[in-house]
Amino acid sequence: MTDSRLAEPRYAIYFAPPAQSPLWRFGSSIIGYDAETGRDLSPPAMRRFEAQDWREVTSEPRRYGFHGTLKAPFRLAPGREEAELRAVCQRFAGDRARFACAGVQLVTLGRFLALKTVSTCAALDRLAASAVTAFDEFRAPMSASEREKRLRAPLTARQQEYLDRWGYPYVFDDFRFHMTLTGPLDEETRARAQAELAALFALSGADGPLIVSEIALYRQEDGPFRVLARYPFGS
Known part of the structure; x- marks a missing residue:
């Protein structure tokens, strides 16, 4: 793909919790953006951060909206149309049945904080693997600059192979479902943020089972990603 x-x-x-669910409300308020409505949100009252400082902490996940990745962001391949992608989303979802995972918990992943499933959820791993392959025909090849940016992270040989084949290094055996809440943080800021988020999550009512009953198609144009459509599973 050319840089033009x-x-x-x-x-x-993406996986996106239902828009009225406690989990969606929690995640969206934390990152300061509701990808369903496209509205910026004020962060909850915090003891350890000023509002503007917290907006800096969450600037990176705010660009993407609250979500769990199934098929990482891509531009449409030449000759492909959005309507085709929507139709495949509907068929993909219609062929699947809803399932439940044990729930999510706050964790540290490298330098950032996220929500991660309490235990491995094989059905969720299978869903993500299926999405990687089912939608790849719509993915334009990476540009040279996009690939260079990805390679700045320390990738294993297998992850580099995944990057070149699927446009994203963390798929299949290297997939770890998570829902990002902060950008990369230094150790001191991360410790403060973890304490803050742990207290807020405990009050959120979002600690029940993780019900997966639909996929969401997100689109990014001039601003952050936004929910374009949700596709319920067939049963």
Whole structure:
């Protein structure tokens, strides 16, 4: 893909909790953005951060909206249309049945904080693996600059192979479902943020089972990603 195409919309296939659920409300309020409505949100009252400082802490996840990645962001391949992608989303979801995972918990992943499933959820891993392959025909090849940016992270040989084949290094055996809440933080800031988020999550009512009953198609144009459509599972 030439760099001239970088201005085109990007799409992603995500897991997004129901828009009225405690988990969606918690995650969206933490990152300061509701991807369902496209509205910026004020952060909850915090003891350890000023509001503007917290906006800096969450600037990176705010660009993507609250989500768990199934098929990482991509631009449409030449000759592909959004309507085709929507149709495949509907068929993909219609062929699947809802399931439940044990729930999510606050964790540290490298330098950032996220929500992660309490225990391995094989059904969720299978869903993500299926999404990686099912939607790859819609993915334009990475530009040279996009690939260079990805390679700045320390990747294993297998992850580099995944990057070149699937456009994203953390798929299949290297997939770890998570829902990002902060950008990369230094150790002191991360410790403060973890204490703050742990207290807020405990009060959120979002600690029940993680019900997966639909996928969401997100689109990014000039601003952050936004929910374009949700596709319920068939049963």
